[in-house]
Amino acid sequence: MIETVLGVDLGSNSARAVALDRDGTVVASASGGYPGAGLWPDGWADPEGWLSGVVEAITRVGVTPVAICVGGQSPTTVPADGGMAVTVRHPAGVTGSPTEQHYAQREVLGVDRVLQVYDWLMGRLGAPACQSRWPGDPTMEHYGPRAETGEVVGRTDGSHGLPEGIPLVAGAQDAYMAFWAGGLDVPGRALDPGGRTGGLAVAIERTGAGTDLYALRSPAAGVDIVGGPVSGHGLMLEWLAGLTGRTVPELLKLAEQVPPGADGVLLLPYLEGERAPRWNRDLRAEITGLGSAHGPGHLARAALEGAAYGLRHIAASLPIPMDVMVVAGSPATSPLWCQIKADVLEVPVEVPAETGLAAYGSALAAGAGAGWWPAPGEAEGGSWPRPAVTVVEPSPKAVYREAYERFVALGDAAEQRLS
Structure with missing residues (x-):
């Protein structure tokens, strides 16, 4: 046995x-x-x-x-x-x-x-x-x-x-476990934990580099994790499903039929304010560029792209570049969303065969207790197994770069109105 x-x-x-x-x-x-x-x-x-x-x-x-x-x-x-x-x-x-x-x-x-x-x-x-x-x-x-x-x-x-x-x-907590399972014990590796919220975390050598974002210890000695959570990337898609009377899988199918850039529709996924990198609970979601020719598929595509722009916004505030990003949770089950994230952040995306990385990380802790692997903080990077992955290669697009700049400017304007 x-x-x-x-x-x-x-x-x-x-x-x-x-x-x-x-x-x-x-x-x-x-x-x-x-x-x-x-x-x-x-x-x-x-x-x-x-x-x-x-x-x-x-x-x-x-x-x-x-x-x-x-x-x-x-x-x-x-x-x-x-x-x-x-x-x-x-x-x-x-x-x-x-x-x-x-x-x-x-x-x-x-x-x-x-x-x-x-x-x-x-x-x-x-x-x-x-x-x-x-x-x-x-x-x-x-x-x-x-x-x-x-x-x-x-x-x-x-x-x-x-x-x-x-x-x-x-x-x-689940975030730590997902970081562990996602291999954030090696500098340059990043993770979006997915779920109703999401966020971005990147492993970095413990050099004392300053950042305004959340930082914690990596499983590996001498490595830290910097980044921050967001308030509602997955929640935005759930909200759209309720608004349109369609299921999330139906919206994802419609989004596949819309070209990159969502035909000019841009969405800020701030239904419940935003955490990293704006840290402003008073912000609210916004949709711009919407016209009579647009439909639920455009809104869904804009929600997927808006989440990716939010991750890129966090990445732009970090002290080091990313080499690869791991995705987890229910968003990782959407090939379209994984490709959008790879294209917008312009890095390879790893999709684990077991998208429940927090549960996998808990199993790593159980293995440490059984003496199979070191406990977190007791070994160097690469000392623990990782789930099998499929790699999504990026295909950078000018339309995403331009839309990202509009995304940041739209959020800046929203904050100015609140000040």
Whole structure:
């Protein structure tokens, strides 16, 4: 029987589980839904629903792993003694540093003892209370004793249909796990984590180069990650689907029929303000160049291109160039969107066979706990396996370069109106 480790990512809409062998090959994967999620108040969630999704995903994978790790959305805070959780979608979790956001969520809950959501889930599987932390992250008060990502913190207790005694390994938030799986342990590699939000992160040698954007430790010693999140690239497409009465796959099909540049339609994907590189919550989405000859396909194409321009805007503010960009999440399943990103950013794009990179990263942490690979921060770049990828080569276009300049100017004008 093949030995496997199991990683789980608690996503916004479902839980994803991935089993890896010692070579880092995906042996099996599955997802699980959250019962009753449609009834949860905005910014709140019932963690029992999350637990149900995690258990379903683990069960459907159908392996008995040598170690399990759970990571996921952050900041999200759960009362240690039970009750509704405050999620990343709550206003208390959208400003300040990650630590400040967690503390704001705890104040909303009004309780003393709290846990990060993935630590709460590990506790329900049998681990004692702990605070999983990525290397370099500060320890938070009231969130339990610190445990480093990749450290064994307990064992399964035989509940939820799992065998007793499987090591449970400290995880981290989904962004860290996706960076790890995407190979951001080598300078010059970049990642767009996709999903409803998205963003851009680039690995850089730890030289102290200044940047106004978010920076954190890479899995590799001597390497940092710089970049920033965006507010709603995937959300923009979901909103258009609701507006037009079409599904997202239908919109993507229509967008394929529209030429690069969307026949002059340009879109700022700022439905909920924008984070990097503008950091302005008051901005709103804008569409320009729209005429009577345009239809839903043009809007969809403009949304895809606007997301790519947003990534290029972040890249322009970074201290180093990118060599390659990895894409993840549901946007990575669209060949058109991957090609647009390659063409606009003018770099090769790697599309992993397993687009759930956060779950793959959690499996890497489980493997570290099993002694298969080093824990993050304990080795140089290239010390961990990566998922198999397909490479999309760029085809730079003048129409994209011109539209990008218009995109930046349109955003600048919007900020000036707000000042």
